[in-house]
Amino acid sequence: MNYAKTQRQVPGAGLSGVYTLKPHWYLLAVSILCWLYYFYVWLQPMDSHHHHHHAHQVSFTEQQITWLMMVYAMMLPMLSGAVNFIREMLPRYVHPYAWLAVFIGYSALWWLVGALLIAVGVLLSSAVWIAEYWPAWIKETTPFSGLIWLGAALYCQSGMRKSAVYACTAGQPLAIDFWGAMRGSVKFGWYKAQRCFASCGVIMLAMMLTGHSLGLMLAVTCLLLYERIKLPKRTSLVSAMCYTLALFYTGMWLI
Amino acid sequence: MKVRKNVYELSASDMTLHWYSKAVEVMKQRSINDPTSWWYWGAVHGYVINTSTKQFWEVATDYPPKQSTIDSGFWNNCQHGTWFFLPWHRMYLYYFEATVAKAVVEAGGPVGWTLPFWNYCEAFRPGISIAEQQQAMTIPPAFGDSQGKNADYPGLWLEGRVNYVLQKRYVNPWPALDETVFTNTSEDVNFGGGITGFAVSGGKKGQLEQLPHDVVHGYINGAMGNTKTAALDPIFWLHHANIDRMWQVWVESAGHSNPASSDWLNFEFDFHDENGEVQTLKVKDVRTTEQLNYTYSPGYPEMDAESPNPPGRAAENVMDVVGASNINTDLSHDLSALALNMVPQGRRKSRVSMAARASVNQSKTPKRVLHVNNVTGTGNPCPVDIFISGDGSAALDDEHFVGSLGLFGLEDASTPGLDHDGSGLSFAFDVTQVIERLSKQKGWSEDKISFQFKPQLPRQGEKVKVGRVSLHSELR
Numbered sequence: 001m002n003y004a005k006t007q008r009q010v011p012g013a014g015l016s017g018v019y020t021l022k023p024h025w026y027l028l029a030v031s032i033l034c035w036l037y038y039f040y041v042w043l044q045p046m047d048s049h050h051h052h053h054h055a056h057q058v059s060f061t062e063q064q065i066t067w068l069m070m071v072y073a074m075m076l077p078m079l080s081g082a083v084n085f086i087r088e089m090l091p092r093y094v095h096p097y098a099w100l101a102v103f104i105g106y107s108a109l110w111w112l113v114g115a116l117l118i119a120v121g122v123l124l125s126s127a128v129w130i131a132e133y134w135p136a137w138i139k140e141t142t143p144f145s146g147l148i149w150l151g152a153a154l155y156c157q158s159g160m161r162k163s164a165v166y167a168c169t170a171g172q173p174l175a176i177d178f179w180g181a182m183r184g185s186v187k188f189g190w191y192k193a194q195r196c197f198a199s200c201g202v203i204m205l206a207m208m209l210t211g212h213s214l215g216l217m218l219a220v221t222c223l224l225l226y227e228r229i230k231l232p233k234r235t236s237l238v239s240a241m242c243y244t245l246a247l248f249y250t251g252m253w254l255i
Numbered sequence: 256m257k258v259r260k261n262v263y264e265l266s267a268s269d270m271t272l273h274w275y276s277k278a279v280e281v282m283k284q285r286s287i288n289d290p291t292s293w294w295y296w297g298a299v300h301g302y303v304i305n306t307s308t309k310q311f312w313e314v315a316t317d318y319p320p321k322q323s324t325i326d327s328g329f330w331n332n333c334q335h336g337t338w339f340f341l342p343w344h345r346m347y348l349y350y351f352e353a354t355v356a357k358a359v360v361e362a363g364g365p366v367g368w369t370l371p372f373w374n375y376c377e378a379f380r381p382g383i384s385i386a387e388q389q390q391a392m393t394i395p396p397a398f399g400d401s402q403g404k405n406a407d408y409p410g411l412w413l414e415g416r417v418n419y420v421l422q423k424r425y426v427n428p429w430p431a432l433d434e435t436v437f438t439n440t441s442e443d444v445n446f447g448g449g450i451t452g453f454a455v456s457g458g459k460k461g462q463l464e465q466l467p468h469d470v471v472h473g474y475i476n477g478a479m480g481n482t483k484t485a486a487l488d489p490i491f492w493l494h495h496a497n498i499d500r501m502w503q504v505w506v507e508s509a510g511h512s513n514p515a516s517s518d519w520l521n522f523e524f525d526f527h528d529e530n531g532e533v534q535t536l537k538v539k540d541v542r543t544t545e546q547l548n549y550t551y552s553p554g555y556p557e558m559d560a561e562s563p564n565p566p567g568r569a570a571e572n573v574m575d576v577v578g579a580s581n582i583n584t585d586l587s588h589d590l591s592a593l594a595l596n597m598v599p600q601g602r603r604k605s606r607v608s609m610a611a612r613a614s615v616n617q618s619k620t621p622k623r624v625l626h627v628n629n630v631t632g633t634g635n636p637c638p639v640d641i642f643i644s645g646d647g648s649a650a651l652d653d654e655h656f657v658g659s660l661g662l663f664g665l666e667d668a669s670t671p672g673l674d675h676d677g678s679g680l681s682f683a684f685d686v687t688q689v690i691e692r693l694s695k696q697k698g699w700s701e702d703k704i705s706f707q708f709k710p711q712l713p714r715q716g717e718k719v720k721v722g723r724v725s726l727h728s729e730l731r
Contacts, residue, residue: 088442089576089628089723091575091576093602163671166672166674166675169676170671171458171629173582175582176576176579177596230453233328233674234452
C-alpha cells in the first residue's frame with residue numbers, strides 16, 4: 001500500500017491532521033523549548049551560572065527575552081483554546097497566517113508589559129536612595145515576600161480574578177476575508193493576552209518580586225493549567241498555593 | 256422502579272398534580288437558605304438579582320439569602336452549552352423529585368410521588384389530529400393559562416409566562432434524535448453537547464439542548480426565559496423530565512451510545528438530597544434512568560430505526576468555513592437579513608451546492624452546518640426563527656426554515672462574571688437537507704446565500720446582537 005497516497009486521500013489526515021486538527025502543537029513546542037532551556041541552565045554548575053549573571057550589565061533586549069521566555073513557558077499552553085477557536089471559525093487557507101497573527105498579538109501585549117516592568121526597574125535603580133536603602137529596609141522590617149504572596153492570594157480569591165479566568169475562554173467574531181481575518185486574529189491574540197494578564201499576571205509579578213526556583217515555576221504552571229481546566233468554581237488550589245507561600249515566606253522572615 | 260408518566264395521560268382521579276401543588280406550597284414556606292426549599296432548588300439552577308429577576312426572588316421566604324448560602328458552591332450550577340447538560344439536569348431532577356416526594360408526605364400525601372413529564376413532542380406523532388396536537392403543545396391546565404391561575408392548583412401558577420401554547424416547529428424532536436453521536440470535537444453538530452469542563456454557559460450546545468429545550472424555555476418566557484429564574488416555575492420540571500426522557504429514547508435507539516471518555520464518566524456534581532444532606536454523583540452513575548431506579552411511560556417519539564453509523568463511532572466530519580456574514584449585526588428589528596460573504600472559489604476547500612457535488616459524481620451528500628456565534632443581548636427575548644435564501648429573496652416559509660434561536664440565558668451569557676466569559680450564546684444547525692432541496696431550484700446560487708432572522712414576537716425593548724453567522728461544509 002502506498003501509505004503517503006492513502007494519507008492524502010483522507011481529508012485532514014496525516015501531516016495536515018497535525019497541522020489543522022491539533023493546531024496548538026506549535027504553542028506546546030515553543031513552551032517545551034523554553035522549559036528545556038530553563039532545565040539546561042539549571043543543570044549548569046552554579047559558578048558559571050552566577051558568572052553569567054554578574055559578568056555584564058543585562059541589556060533591555062536580554063531582559064525582554066527573559067521575560068517573554070517566562071511568559072511563553074508558563075502561558076502558551078493556555079492559548080490552545082484560542083488557536084482551536086481560529087481553526088473552527090476561519091477558512092482553512094488562512095489558518096497558518098491567522099495562528100501567527102494570534103501569536104503576534106499575544107506577544108505584543110506581554111512585550112509591552114515587560115517593557116513597563118523594565119522601565120520601572122530602571123527608574124527605581126536610578127534613584128540612589130531607593131536602590132541603596134529601601135529594599136534592604138523593607139526586607140528587614142517587614143515580611144516582604146510573605147505580604148506579596150498574601151496580596152496575590154487575596155486577589156486570587158476575588159470575584160475580579162475569577163471572572164478574568166472565565167474570560168480567558170471567550171471567543172469573538174472574526175471576518176473571513178484575508179486581511180479582515182488577519183486584523184481580527186491580531187486583536188484576538190491581544191485580547192487573549194489581556195485576559196491572561198488579568199488572571200495570571202499578579203502571580204507572575206509575585207514570582208518576579210520574591211524570586212523563585214525552577215521547581216516553583218513548574219508547580220505554579222501546573223496549578224494554573226489545572227485551574228484553567230477546572231475553572232475557579234471547582235478548585236481553589238491557586239489561592240491555597242499563594243497562602244501557603246505567604247506563610248512560608250513569613251515563617252522564613254521570622255526565623 | 257418508579258415510572259414517570261405523561262402529564263396528559265394521568266387519569267381524572269390521579270392526584271399527582273394535586274400533591275405537586277401542595278408540595279410546592281410547603282417548599283415555598285421554607286427559608287431560601289434551606290436546601291430543601293423551593294427557592295434553594297431554583298437557585299441551584301441559577302440565581303442573580305437584576306431588573307429581569309428581582310420580582311421572582313424578592314418574594315422568597317427569608318429573602319435576601321445569606322452571602323454564605325450564595326457562596327456555598329451549590330448555587331448557579333446549571334450546565335448549559337456542554338456535554339454535561341444532560342447528566343447534570345438528570346441528577347438535578349432526581350434529587351428534586353425526592354425532595355418533593357418528601358414534602359408531599361409532610362403535606363399529608365402518599366409515599367412515592369413521581370414527577371410527570373410534559374410531552375409536547377406528541378404534536379409530531381403521525382396521524383394525530385389538530386386538536387390533539389394543540390393539547391400536547393399546551394401547558395397543562397393545572398398550571399394555569401393566559402387568564403390566570405387554576406384555583407385548584409395554586410402552587411403550580413407563576414406570574415409572567417408569555418405563551419401557554421407552543422408552536423409546532425418549536426417541539427420538533429427529530430433534529431436532535433437524528434444525530435448519531437453524543438459529542439464530537441469538530442464544527443459538526445451533535446446530540447448532547449461539546450466537550451467542556453464545568454460550564455454554566457459553555458457555548459457548545461447539543462441539538463437536544465437547542466431544540467426543543469432552549470426554544471420551549473424562550474417561548475414560554477417569563478421566569479422560564481431566564482436561566483436565573485427558570486427553575487422557580489413549576490412547569491420547568493415537567494419540561495426537563497421530557498428532555499431527560501428524550502435522552503433515554505436516544506440512548507436506547509440503535510447505534511447510539513453515551514460518551515466513553517473518562518473525562519465525562521468520572522465528572523462529579525454535588526447536590527442536596529431530600530434530607531438536606533450533601534450527595535455526590537458521577538456522570539457514569541446516571542447514564543441511564545434505570546441506574547437511578549426510574550423509567551418513563553411509553554410516549555412519542557420512540558426511535559427504533561437503524562443508525563447509519565456503527566455504535567459508538569465518532570462522527571468527526573472535517574469541515575471548512577465556506578462563507579460568513581459581517582461581524583456584529585443588530586437583530587433587534589422585526590426582520591433582519593444577513594448575507595454571507597463567500598470564501599473565494601479557488602480558496603474554498605468545500606463546496607456547498609448540489610451542482611458541484613454532481614459534477615464530481617460523489618455518492619455522499621456533504622454535510623453543511625450553519626453556525627450562529629456570539630449572540631449577545633439584554634432581557635429575555637422570545638425565540639428568533641432563521642430562514643435561508645439562495646436567490647436574493649426573503650421567503651419566510653417552512654421550505655426555507657432552518658431553525659430557531661432559543662435565547663434562553665442570553666443576558667446571563669452576555670455578561671462576563673463568575674460563571675460566564677460574556678461571549679454570548681452560540682448555536683449550530685444542520686442545514687444539509689434544506690440546502691440540498693433549495694439548490695435544485697432555479698435561481699439558486701451559493702454566492703447569493705443569505706439568512707433572515709425573524710423574532711417570533713415583537714421586541715419588548717430587548718436587545719439582540721449576533722456576532723457572526725457562518726456556513727461550514729464537510730471537506731471533500
